[in-house]
Amino acid sequence: MSPAKKDDGAGDWGRALREAGPYLGLGTSLAATVLLCLGAGYWADARLGTQPTGLIVGGVFGIAVALYQFFKTVSRK
Numbered sequence: 001m002s003p004a005k006k007d008d009g010a011g012d013w014g015r016a017l018r019e020a021g022p023y024l025g026l027g028t029s030l031a032a033t034v035l036l037c038l039g040a041g042y043w044a045d046a047r048l049g050t051q052p053t054g055l056i057v058g059g060v061f062g063i064a065v066a067l068y069q070f071f072k073t074v075s076r077k
Helices: 002-025 027-049 054-074
Strands: none
Touching: 002 027, 002 054, 027 054
């Protein structure tokens, strides 16, 4: 195989990885965002004694932030 052919294959693979890169960790990032906000809501409930208000607010806020991250990532070109 000629060196030119080998470089073309690596270039295509590298380009594919660069294009897929932002999407590879998206699921973990979204889950971590929601869980972090739920944890903050749970902590606020325990601290303030406002069961389940903080948990609900934290969950809704976490989902909103995760959706924002998702659409921001997907809309990049």
